Amino acid sequence: MRRVGESFALSGRIRGKALGKDVGALRLELEPEAPPVAFALLDQFDCPLGKSHRALIEAEGKLILLAAQAGGREQPAARSGHFIADLQPGPVGEALSDLSPLRSLLALGQGRMVVRRATLLDEEEKTQARAWLRRLEPDGPGAVVTLVELQYLRGYDLAFDQLRRRLRGAAPHIELEALAESLFPGTPAYEAKPQVPLAPGEPAARAAAALIGAHIAVARQNEGGVIADIDTEFLHDYRVSLRKVRSVLSLFRGVYDAALTDELKRAFSDLMAPTGRLRDLDVYLLERDLYFDLLPATLHSGLSAMFDLFARERAAEQAKLARRFGEQAYADQIGRLQRVFAEPDALAKGPMADYPVLGYARKLIWARYHKVCKLAAEITDKTPDNEVHALRIGCKKLRYLMEFFAPLFPASQMAPLIKPLKRLQDGLGLFNDYAVQQQSLRALLATPGADLRDDAEAIARSVDALIAILHQRQLEQRARLTDSFAGFDNAELRARFAAQFHDGGETA
Amino acid sequence: MKVVACYSNKGGVGKTATAVNLSYAAAASGLRVLLCDLDPQGASGFYFRVKPSKKLKDDTFFRDEDRFAGAIRGSDFDNLDILPANMSYRDFDIFLSRMKNSQSRLKKALKAVDGDYDLILLDCPPNISALSENVFKAADRIVVPVIPTTLSERTFEQLLEFFVDHDLDRGKLLAFFSMVQGRKTLHHETMEKMRGIYSELFLATVIPFSSEIEKMGLHRAPVAAYAGGRFAARAYSMLWAEVGARF
Ligand SMILES: Nc1ncnc2c1ncn2[C@@H]1O[C@H](COP(=O)(O)OP(=O)(O)OP(=O)(O)O)[C@@H](O)[C@H]1O
Numbered sequence: 001m002r003r004v005g006e007s008f009a010l011s012g013r014i015r016g017k018a019l020g021k022d023v024g025a026l027r028l029e030l031e032p033e034a035p036p037v038a039f040a041l042l043d044q045f046d047c048p049l050g051k052s053h054r055a056l057i058e059a060e061g062k063l064i065l066l067a068a069q070a071g072g073r074e075q076p077a078a079r080s081g082h083f084i085a086d087l088q089p090g091p092v093g094e095a096l097s098d099l100s101p102l103r104s105l106l107a108l109g110q111g112r113m114v115v116r117r118a119t120l121l122d123e124e125e126k127t128q129a130r131a132w133l134r135r136l137e138p139d140g141p142g143a144v145v146t147l148v149e150l151q152y153l154r155g156y157d158l159a160f161d162q163l164r165r166r167l168r169g170a171a172p173h174i175e176l177e178a179l180a181e182s183l184f185p186g187t188p189a190y191e192a193k194p195q196v197p198l199a200p201g202e203p204a205a206r207a208a209a210a211l212i213g214a215h216i217a218v219a220r221q222n223e224g225g226v227i228a229d230i231d232t233e234f235l236h237d238y239r240v241s242l243r244k245v246r247s248v249l250s251l252f253r254g255v256y257d258a259a260l261t262d263e264l265k266r267a268f269s270d271l272m273a274p275t276g277r278l279r280d281l282d283v284y285l286l287e288r289d290l291y292f293d294l295l296p297a298t299l300h301s302g303l304s305a306m307f308d309l310f311a312r313e314r315a316a317e318q319a320k321l322a323r324r325f326g327e328q329a330y331a332d333q334i335g336r337l338q339r340v341f342a343e344p345d346a347l348a349k350g351p352m353a354d355y356p357v358l359g360y361a362r363k364l365i366w367a368r369y370h371k372v373c374k375l376a377a378e379i380t381d382k383t384p385d386n387e388v389h390a391l392r393i394g395c396k397k398l399r400y401l402m403e404f405f406a407p408l409f410p411a412s413q414m415a416p417l418i419k420p421l422k423r424l425q426d427g428l429g430l431f432n433d434y435a436v437q438q439q440s441l442r443a444l445l446a447t448p449g450a451d452l453r454d455d456a457e458a459i460a461r462s463v464d465a466l467i468a469i470l471h472q473r474q475l476e477q478r479a480r481l482t483d484s485f486a487g488f489d490n491a492e493l494r495a496r497f498a499a500q501f502h503d504g505g506e507t508a
Numbered sequence: 509m510k511v512v513a514c515y516s517n518k519g520g521v522g523k524t525a526t527a528v529n530l531s532y533a534a535a536a537s538g539l540r541v542l543l544c545d546l547d548p549q550g551a552s553g554f555y556f557r558v559k560p561s562k563k564l565k566d567d568t569f570f571r572d573e574d575r576f577a578g579a580i581r582g583s584d585f586d587n588l589d590i591l592p593a594n595m596s597y598r599d600f601d602i603f604l605s606r607m608k609n610s611q612s613r614l615k616k617a618l619k620a621v622d623g624d625y626d627l628i629l630l631d632c633p634p635n636i637s638a639l640s641e642n643v644f645k646a647a648d649r650i651v652v653p654v655i656p657t658t659l660s661e662r663t664f665e666q667l668l669e670f671f672v673d674h675d676l677d678r679g680k681l682l683a684f685f686s687m688v689q690g691r692k693t694l695h696h697e698t699m700e701k702m703r704g705i706y707s708e709l710f711l712a713t714v715i716p717f718s719s720e721i722e723k724m725g726l727h728r729a730p731v732a733a734y735a736g737g738r739f740a741a742r743a744y745s746m747l748w749a750e751v752g753a754r755f
């Protein structure tokens with residue numbers, strides 16, 4: 001394997017004295033500092049860069065990407081927007097292609113950067129190893145951190161190792177994963193799927209409250225991004241979190257008093273209701289390119305008119321929701337629910353409230369797994385669509401349960417169970433997307449007043465053509481689903497589920 | 509991966525200067541470049557301050573892929589690596605004569621680093637030999653510096669004859685005028701004459717005789733690294749643009 005560079009972070013400022021002068025027969029030269037420049041640390045909201053030990057810096061009109069295992073890359077920072085696809089083609093954009101296309105890059109914080117270079121030279125003044133030291137001095141109360149980018153020059157392995165050792169020894173090491181927190185402390189790390197620790201003997205009602213509390217907190221972390229309209233994932237995550245809360249309430253049967261459960265379910269539905277239309281519009285608009293690809297150019301004018309309508313309605317919906325999220329009434333509404341679950345023992349108990357959560361989890365998962373298998377077994381090429389949808393919902397519930405309770409089971413044993421389920425869900429999801437898209441297109445045509453517009457006819461023609469294509473795709477996807485069923489409903493997997501979730505296990 | 513040789517059957521015409529500066533220009537354009545110094549004198553390696561290779565001696569160059577790859581050194585410049593020469597390259601012809609498929613050994617040796625580079629430049633010693641036949645086979649393009657003098661005209665004719673006699677692809681040859689002195693009428697006359705005879709073989713770019721280029725030995729770096737804005741440096745990047753366009 002060919003070696004590449006390396007990047008790491010050191011605490012504080014690196015002084016020449018700490019580095020020393022000679023390294024064996026090589027001379028260590030520390031160039032003078034360049035004048036300070038402004039910098040920003042960039043990442044997406046859920047910090048995929050930090051989590052994968054990378055740091056993205058914007059400074060002096062450049063994007064600089066450092067990776068723990070791969071040194072640095074640079075390209076011009078000028079861009080048409082803040083999504084990965086908006087970057088100019090270049091080495092940084094290329095290396096960021098694993099990031100979500102739906103999430104915007106954000107500045108996690110700003111400050112001043114001072115750059116200098118350290119070089120190891122031999123007696124002929126040939127560079128054998130080189131490092132860029134970028135000292136980051138954050139605005140605000142954070143700590144000074146020096147980012148080190150070690151360049152590997154092929155064939156000079158010894159010098160590379162020597163320079164790395166010198167630099168690493170010069171100051172305490174900071175993981176790139178912890179860089180944001182060191183520079184800009186106090187911004188809580190965002191985790192869309194929080195792992196809520198559960199003790200096996202914990203009463204089921206308490207576990208439910210902990211899960212609900214954690215997911216309300218996740219939803220709330222997204223409010224700011226919805227208000228600022230940074231990207232569509234904020235609203236999506238907000239809704240998914242609240243949907244999970246509702247799932248806990250409906251799936252964890254008997255942990256709370258029935259009337260209370262109904263009341264809480266209604267309260268969460270009320271919270272979600274005002275967000276539905278905006279999410280629908282986001283989904284349509286995200287599919288814009290796909291629709292244009294599906295239709296011939298002759299029908300594009302109709303599509304353009306349709307998406308203009310969507311865009312205008314979306315802007316209005318977004319403004320409305322942003323206003324709502326900023327209002328005291330909303331803060332009171334969600335704050336009250338948060339407080340309810342902060343004191344779980346005050347909630348009116350149901351018959352299963354004190355049941356130990358491990359046993360409860362096994363019961364729920366095993367029963368749900370059975371139900372899903374039964375539904376899956378009945379599906380043939382001729383099953384009506386609504387039964388396929390029922391299976392999709394069943395799978396989702398099973399998946400939620402397995403994720404909620406994951407901390408109670410060994411991860412190594414959960415992974416092989418979740419994998420075939422996820423495959424089935426992906427196939428069903430695609431089938432569902434085609435169905436929902438057709439539905440929403442029909443709904444568009446049925447919008448009151450839609451037929452009065454000048455471009456109504458053009459829109460109608462495009463929509464008809466789209467529906468026909470989507471219908472065809474749905475049929476094709478339906479045919480493909482049978483394979484994913486086979487991967488899911490089989491003796492081996494059944495035995496594994498039984499071993500994990502059913503008393504004494506079960507041999508197939 | 510493409511291979512470009514800087515070759516002439518005449519000494520001192522600017523092969524090494526061309527190899528060094530073209531590889532710099534190609535690397536600066538974003539290609540991953542390896543400059544392979546085939547001349548036992550090691551002038552290319554000298555200009556990049558890379559010491560001669562100790563381990564890649566005798567026939568290991570052709571026989572030992574790991575040593576070949578292991579002898580490569582990163583230059584001070586991004587995207588540009590050097591394979592320095594070894595004194596034992598003097599005896600390349602002897603090693604080659606003992607090997608099977610002796611004309612394609614160089615091509616095979618370069619395969620060892622196929623995935624690592626987009627472009628390999630070869631700085632060749634000045635003679636027609638078993639090694640140069642290997643060069644003609646391995647190279648996709650052969651850049652030939654020609655000083656516009658009567659003597660060079662003859663050597664160039666000899667090179668073409670060799671290609672015809674050995675049934676080699678003349679289309680690989682890309683000649684250009686090197687060390688051109690604007691004030692010498694002889695230079696102008698020779699250039700005009702040769703362009704008339706070999707029009708399709710000559711590139712438009714001309715590398716002037718320049719004190720900036722002469723100073724390479726002093727700076728031990730490509731011209732663009734110490735005189736980036738100067739005409740000499742720009743001439744080499746134009747030359748690279750023209751060569752690159754011929755693929
Ligand atoms: N365009 C130029 N202007 C001025 N001097 C030059 C120019 N090109 C090369 N030189 C100088 O001429 C000498 C010979 O050049 P170079 O070493 O590049 O030729 P070469 O063909 O590689 O020689 P050899 O056959 O010995 O390998 C060197 O001292 C070099 O600095």
Ligand SMILES: [Mg+2]
Nearest residue numbers: 523524547551
């Ligand atoms: Mg030479």
